[in-house]
Amino acid sequence: MATEIHNLQELRHNASLATKVFIQRDYSEGTLCRFQSKFPSELDNRIERSLLEETVKTLNSYYVEAEKIGGQSYMEGCLACATAYFVFLCMETRYEKVLKKISGYIQEQNEKIYAPRGLLLTDPLERGMRVLEISVYEDRGSSSSSPSSSSMSSACSTAR
Amino acid sequence: MSTSGADSLKPSAFIPVCTAACLLFGSTSLFFVFTCPWLAVSISPAVPPCCAVIFLFVLANFTMATFMDAGVLPIANEDEDKEEDFRAPLYKNVDVKGVQVRMKWCGSCHFYRPPRCSHCSVCDHCVEDFDHHCPWVNNCIGRRNYRYFFMFLLSLTVHITAVLTFGLLYILNHREELWELHCTVTLVVVSISGLFLIPVLGLTGFHLYLVFRGRTTNEQVTGKFQGGVNPFSRGCCKNLEYLVCSPISPKYTGRSFKKTTVHVQPPFLRPEIDRQMPLKLKDNGIQSKDVSKKVGFITLSDTSQIKPPPPLPPKPDHGLLKSHLAALDSMLTLASEQQTNSRSQERSRGSPVAGIQPGHDTSQSQASLHTNTIAGSLPLSSLTLNSRSLTLKHNSHHGNKGSNPQPGIMSATNLFPNHNSLSYDNLMSSPDLHMLSQRGGATMSCHPHFMTLASDGSLVQRPPPPHAYSPVFMGVARQSPHISSRDVPPPSAAARYDNFSKTIMASIHERRDIEERDRMLRLHGRPQPLFGVEMGIYDIPSRRSLPPDNIRQTGSRGPTPPAYGSREFLMSTGILGYGIRSSPLSSSSTSSLTRGPRTSTSPLQTSSSSSLQTKGRTSSPLLGPADRQPQPLPTFTATLPRKPSLSSAPSYATYATTKRSSLSYGSEKDSPTAGTLK
Numbered sequence: 001m002a003t004e005i006h007n008l009q010e011l012r013h014n015a016s017l018a019t020k021v022f023i024q025r026d027y028s029e030g031t032l033c034r035f036q037s038k039f040p041s042e043l044d045n046r047i048e049r050s051l052l053e054e055t056v057k058t059l060n061s062y063y064v065e066a067e068k069i070g071g072q073s074y075m076e077g078c079l080a081c082a083t084a085y086f087v088f089l090c091m092e093t094r095y096e097k098v099l100k101k102i103s104g105y106i107q108e109q110n111e112k113i114y115a116p117r118g119l120l121l122t123d124p125l126e127r128g129m130r131v132l133e134i135s136v137y138e139d140r141g142s143s144s145s146s147p148s149s150s151s152m153s154s155a156c157s158t159a160r
Numbered sequence: 161m162s163t164s165g166a167d168s169l170k171p172s173a174f175i176p177v178c179t180a181a182c183l184l185f186g187s188t189s190l191f192f193v194f195t196c197p198w199l200a201v202s203i204s205p206a207v208p209p210c211c212a213v214i215f216l217f218v219l220a221n222f223t224m225a226t227f228m229d230a231g232v233l234p235i236a237n238e239d240e241d242k243e244e245d246f247r248a249p250l251y252k253n254v255d256v257k258g259v260q261v262r263m264k265w266c267g268s269c270h271f272y273r274p275p276r277c278s279h280c281s282v283c284d285h286c287v288e289d290f291d292h293h294c295p296w297v298n299n300c301i302g303r304r305n306y307r308y309f310f311m312f313l314l315s316l317t318v319h320i321t322a323v324l325t326f327g328l329l330y331i332l333n334h335r336e337e338l339w340e341l342h343c344t345v346t347l348v349v350v351s352i353s354g355l356f357l358i359p360v361l362g363l364t365g366f367h368l369y370l371v372f373r374g375r376t377t378n379e380q381v382t383g384k385f386q387g388g389v390n391p392f393s394r395g396c397c398k399n400l401e402y403l404v405c406s407p408i409s410p411k412y413t414g415r416s417f418k419k420t421t422v423h424v425q426p427p428f429l430r431p432e433i434d435r436q437m438p439l440k441l442k443d444n445g446i447q448s449k450d451v452s453k454k455v456g457f458i459t460l461s462d463t464s465q466i467k468p469p470p471p472l473p474p475k476p477d478h479g480l481l482k483s484h485l486a487a488l489d490s491m492l493t494l495a496s497e498q499q500t501n502s503r504s505q506e507r508s509r510g511s512p513v514a515g516i517q518p519g520h521d522t523s524q525s526q527a528s529l530h531t532n533t534i535a536g537s538l539p540l541s542s543l544t545l546n547s548r549s550l551t552l553k554h555n556s557h558h559g560n561k562g563s564n565p566q567p568g569i570m571s572a573t574n575l576f577p578n579h580n581s582l583s584y585d586n587l588m589s590s591p592d593l594h595m596l597s598q599r600g601g602a603t604m605s606c607h608p609h610f611m612t613l614a615s616d617g618s619l620v621q622r623p624p625p626p627h628a629y630s631p632v633f634m635g636v637a638r639q640s641p642h643i644s645s646r647d648v649p650p651p652s653a654a655a656r657y658d659n660f661s662k663t664i665m666a667s668i669h670e671r672r673d674i675e676e677r678d679r680m681l682r683l684h685g686r687p688q689p690l691f692g693v694e695m696g697i698y699d700i701p702s703r704r705s706l707p708p709d710n711i712r713q714t715g716s717r718g719p720t721p722p723a724y725g726s727r728e729f730l731m732s733t734g735i736l737g738y739g740i741r742s743s744p745l746s747s748s749s750t751s752s753l754t755r756g757p758r759t760s761t762s763p764l765q766t767s768s769s770s771s772l773q774t775k776g777r778t779s780s781p782l783l784g785p786a787d788r789q790p791q792p793l794p795t796f797t798a799t800l801p802r803k804p805s806l807s808s809a810p811s812y813a814t815y816a817t818t819k820r821s822s823l824s825y826g827s828e829k830d831s832p833t834a835g836t837l838k
Contacts, residue, residue: 014425014426015424015425015426015428020239020240022240025274027254027255027256027261027274027275028254028255028256028257029256029257030256030257030275030391030392031274031275031276031288031289031303031392045430045431046428046430046431047431048431066407067406067407067409068407069401069402069405069406069407073405073406073407074405076407077404077405081217081311084216084217084219084220085220085223085224085308093407093408094407095407095408095409095410096410099410107422110422111422115422115423115424115425116428116429117428117429117430118424118426118428119424120422120424123417125410125412125415125417126234126412126415126417127234127236127237127240128233128234128288128412129412130233130236130271130274131240133239133240137424137426137428139426139427139428140426
């Protein structure tokens with residue numbers, strides 16, 4: 001294909017997964033879900049510190065909100081008891097709602113900030129809330145073996 | 161309930177739970193059928209409904225405890241696993257609210273178990289906040305279902321108590337009809353209830369205790385927090401509140417994750433890297449050009465776009481060093497140029513080399529070889545030499561030691577890098593001591609790749625010093641005593657000093673002082689130089705400002721630290737380190753040593769400066785520079801890079817400031833110097 005030649009010259013690149021960086025949990029305040037805000041050195045030249053720190057900070061705040069013991073959690077508990085926990089079949093808990101918000105936030109961050117930098121965040125939920133996984137992609141360089149000129153899309157990690 | 165555990169799916173695993181279920185259902189049903197009608201009539205019609213509610217509660221909690229995921233952690237991916245396998249210590253310590261908690265590596269699940277997490281051998285998975293595996297529900301009890309288990313126990317206790325009480329009431333009222341059906345059944349129910357009340361009550365009380373103490377069964381049984389503080393406890397009431405009212409954490413396994421496609425397509429954005437290499441790379445001519453070319457080419461679509469130039473071999477302080485080298489070179493070049501112009505041919509041959517020489521690290525020396533070769537091929541004459549010196553100035557910085565060899569040596573020079581210094585040696589042997597002083601140091605600095613010059617000018621093949629951090633500094637340093645003894649620091653050089661980074665200045669000054677005192681010691685052999693030595697010549701910037709005036713020969717400069725990276729510097733720090741260890745006087749330094757292995761060497765400044773504060777100049781008074789050749793400490797490498805920036809950060813005039821900075825630095829917590837260097 002003629003486009004192949006053009007591809008080589010147009011510097012069309014494909015991304016390939018190079019490595020994964022893991023941001024571990026911060027257990028300094030107990031078993032509350034919190035991730036370390038220490039910036040991993042592997043990402044030094046991939047993303048600005050402030051961006052990643054902001055992301056982690058926001059995630060931590062989401063988790064704090066999810067695990068907050070307050071009015072809403074009392075209500076949920078009482079309701080659950082009163083209905084012999086049948087309410088769980090019909091209603092979503094607050095935690096689940098916040099998790100959905102987190103998932104949306106991670107998706108948005110990926111699209112806006114991380115994917116343009118060749119990174120992808122994985123929802124910590126998929127890893128049992130133990131680590132925040134950041135997949136690092138490298139530019140594989142234009143490849144003559146890839147006739148397609150379209151960009152390669154990497155699906156968000158769905159491994160379980 | 162169980163996910164993949166082999167044991168929990170065995171038929172025998174179901175026996176307890178079936179037994180428990182049968183007993184519960186059966187007894188309660190019998191109670192409701194045979195005993196409750198009389199209770200409703202004789203005592204109160206509200207009794208059966210209440211009992212029914214309680215029983216419903218028991219059932220609900222039993223169901224939740226049996227079927228709810230306890231908080232099973234999914235097995236880690238191989239990617240995560242790879243990260244751990246290399247180091248693979250069995251335990252990882254983590255700090256939880258000030259208490260060190262051990263996280264154990266789970267071989268089955270391939271991650272370090274979070275605090276309070278444990279692996280259930282029956283179910284073969286790790287459970288968050290693992291309590292125990294309950295056979296009566298055939299399920300792990302963990303973070304997500306502990307409250308249901310606890311509620312089950314509570315409600316079961318209440319239920320059993322109620323059944324027992326009302327059954328006894330019935331029997332007591334039907335003593336004469338004891339062998340009738342109703343009575344017999346009630347008797348059986350009462351017996352079963354009475355039989356199970358004792359263990360259930362005991363278990364409930366036990367778990368009530370655990371909840372109040374904030375522990376899990378696992379922790380209680382293993383005695384984890386027996387003697388110490390439980391960091392997971394929030395206090396009695398808060399623990400109860402957490403148990404009952406906290407939101408239920410999500411299930412991790414068996415979850416359907418939305419497949420979202422995010423396009424990851426190069427070119428990738430890169431952050432702007434704040435380069436630590438202020439590239440005054442006029443001396444780095446050839447290489448820098450190549451590098452810049454390369455960088456420029458990779459504009460958008462390559463990952464190494466903003467990466468610093470790769471070609472130079474890795475050295476921890478390379479970038480910083482380069483800037484220093486460049487600065488130093490320019491100074492010395494200018495100085496040597498002046499000398500060149502005013503000197504004879506012989507001398508002028510050496511001068512540009514001297515000017516260029518100092519402080520080229522080994523990588524640059526390689527490049528210098530090429531430039532030397534180029535230079536060497538030019539015909540030698542005084543005029544051409546002068547011009548060549550300019551050329552070399554442009555090209556070299558890379559240990560152009562022998563850049564202007566004598567004719568006889570030229571061929572040799574072209575062949576080996578060593579011959580750069582070979583020609584230098586000839587220059588060194590020139591009678592002009594001043595020149596010698598300038599060149600000698602420079603020769604030394606080309607150390608690892610060049611033959612070096614002994615003090616008498618003869619060529620000496622010297623093995624690379626173990627700590628040749630910065631040849632340039634060594635070279636520069638060595639110039640100092642001679643220059644100072646001459647009392648002729650090149651004015652232009654002096655002027656240049658003002659433009660240099662403080663690190664270089666400090667190094668130069670210190671170096672000069674060291675050499676000076678060394679000479680003093682040798683010449684006079686008095687203890688006073690010892691004392692002067694102790695005064696912080698060696699490496700402590702703070703001490704530099706406190707040298708005794710009678711020791712210092714030159715009044716031109718303030719006290720200087722040893723040249724960064726110079727052998728003397730290293731030796732001095734070693735001396736100081738040893739001295740601190742052996743000195744009984746500096747208790748503060750000793751205390752800094754006990755902090756940890758690294759503190760024994762790095763806060764040499766700290767300890768000595770602190771001791772300076774407390775006791776004056778006592779830290780290392782016991783040491784004479786000529787007396788010891790201390791072994792360099794292994795932690796030097798870790799600590800040394802911090803020193804120059806520390807020395808450079810405060811001005812030497814501010815002794816107190818320096819000391820403060822060195823003290824804070826000595827604590828080794830987020831040293832800004834380390835950050836700078838990195």
